[in-house]
Amino acid sequence: MSRTRSALRSLLPDPGPTRALTLSTLVRTTGRGLFFTGSALYFTSPSVGLSGPQVGLGLTIAALVGLFAGVPSGRLADVIGPRGVTIVFLLVDAVALCGYTLVRDFTVFVLVACAYSFFESGSNASNQALIAGSVEPERRVRTRAYLRSVTNLGWSLGAVLCGVALAYGTREAYLALIFGAAACYAVGALLNLRVPSVPPAPKVSSGPVWIVLRDRPYIVLTLLNAVLCMCYTLLTLALPIWIRDQTSAPPAVYAILTLINTVAVLLFQVVASRGSATVAGAARAQRNSGVLLLACCVLFAFSAGQGLTPWIAIAFLVAGTMVHVGGELLQAAGSWGLSFELAPQHAQGQYQGMYGTGYQLAQVVTPVMSTLLLSGWGWPGWIVFGAAFLLAGLAVPVAARWAERTRPAEPVPAAA
Structure with a gap:
């Protein structure tokens, strides 16, 4: 008990x-x-x-x-x-x-x-x-x-x-x-x-106001995260259309895939976030996310194979969704560790705003890209997305080390 x-x-x-x-x-x-x-x-x-x-x-x-x-x-x-x-x-x-x-x-x-x-x-x-x-x-x-x-x-x-x-x-x-x-x-x-009230960040004695706009490593990490964030819209928008138009699986199977994703995130996101509270751990999580997202794209591509029975197509889709969940969980966990740990304490707001812009950019770009690549090219489009995920994931640790090397010292608060 x-x-x-x-x-x-x-x-x-x-x-x-x-x-x-x-x-x-x-x-x-x-x-x-x-x-x-x-x-x-x-x-x-x-x-x-x-x-x-x-x-x-x-x-x-x-x-x-x-x-x-x-x-x-x-x-x-x-x-x-x-x-x-x-x-x-x-x-x-x-x-x-x-x-x-x-x-x-x-x-x-x-x-x-x-x-x-x-x-x-x-x-x-x-x-x-x-x-x-x-x-x-x-x-x-x-x-x-x-x-x-x-x-x-x-x-x-x-x-x-x-x-x-x-x-x-x-x-x-x-x-x-x-x-x-x-x-x-x-x-x-x-x-x-x-929630306890958080006081305004102290004014600093010198330096630019919009410091995040000059932080090139952080902006690079924001863009790499944007690439990894394309996985969300691919699952919610592109995959149901793919199932209907390119596979022998019944479109209703998408409801099962959505349920798998929802339950897995609900149960395992906290567990998947362990080890991502440091810059190195967060970068490693996003690197591994890129590998898993490549694997899920390959599985989704296989679901449209010639002559596949509906049950085999469903098996590829379920397997791809389960691997996608792993990549999604690690992408999210890594994004939080990087965005929090690399932001100066006196500018957490503008830094979080910048990092969140990457997710929004992905929501704007992915529908267009999925239409061009998946509807236009078929299964090779999944491979292109997978390669983009892999390259972005592998680049994150490099960019994270660059960001750590270039973190400035916390500025001195201005005299009252």
């Missing part, structure tokens, strides 16, 4: 700031899952009247706007404190979600989507700075791993709740879905009040 209780306690987040951050994340990501699971159907419903291409174009424009929010929002968090910035940005995002109820044409849709994307990106940067400032350095990666597991749980809960609205399919049901998601954002924002 004592062993069982000990095992259960090990699955809980650490008490204090980590537990408060976890609760806030769970509520907020439930709202994200609630809205985004049914958003495409809502936007293309008769009550809104947008076409599929319009939705895709609008979301791409919004994602590009979001690219420019991370660094200035992180800088704002450094100057006035990350907790307040995070709360305000999340509350504004709740309002932006409500703005989707007013959409009747493409122009309004783009404006609302851009507002949502900008403040979502900004809140992510300030929230990372809040983690850096409220959690002990040796626990940051572990905390971030908990939050990612909880994010998957929240998305799953939101998706289940969204199914109720989709079963009705009326405008009223969609509006209830949107307002429910906005309420989750607002409650999640306010739950951050349970």
Whole structure:
């Protein structure tokens, strides 16, 4: 019995700031899952009247706007404190979600989507700075791993709740879905009040303000991480289309693959993050991630082999998904260790904003690349993606050592 209780306690987040951050994340990501699971159907419903291409174009424009929010929002968090910035940005995002109820044409849709994307990106940067400032350095990666597991749980809960609205399919049901998601954002924002307030970073006596823009090794690591982050959109966007158009497996098998991914991240992200709290350990995790992502791409390519029975194709897809999960877990763990450990303490906000921009860049670029490579080339497209993952992973340790060698000493705070 004592062993069982000990095992259960090990699955809980650490008490204090980590537990408060976890609760806030769970509520907020439930709202994200609630809205985004049914958003495409809502936007293309008769009550809104947008076409599929319009939705895709609008979301791409919004994602590009979001690219420019991370660094200035992180800088704002450094100057006035990350907790307040995070709360305000999340509350504004709740309002932006409500703005989707007013959409009747493409122009309004783009404006609302851009507002949502900008403040979502900004809140992510300030929230990372809040983690850096409220959690002990040796626990940051572990905390971030908990939050990612909880994010998957929240998305799953939101998706289940969204199914109720989709079963009705009326405008009223969609509006209830949107307002429910906005309420989750607002409650999640306010739950951050349970996190201890982090004071603004002290002003420094000299040196540039936007130091991350001059930190070439860190920018290189951001871009390498962006390449590895393409694995997420490949799984969520490219793989279901690949299964339908290029393999003999039934499209419904994608639901099983999604379940495998979700459960694995929920159960194993914390375990996979062990050893990634140092720069060397984090770089090693991302290197290994590149190797695993190459292997998963090869397995996905094999799923379209000539004359394969549906069961063999399914076997390749399941194997590829399981290997993908390993690469995804290590990519995430390595990204947290590198982004936290290589950022100066007085500029965690702008550094986290820069590093998060790599993930957003991947979300913008991957749909286009997957269309060109996978839809246009077929299975060789997977090999190209796999080679990119491998090269990026192998380059991370080199770039990380460069970054360690060039870390400047922490600046002296300016006199009051």
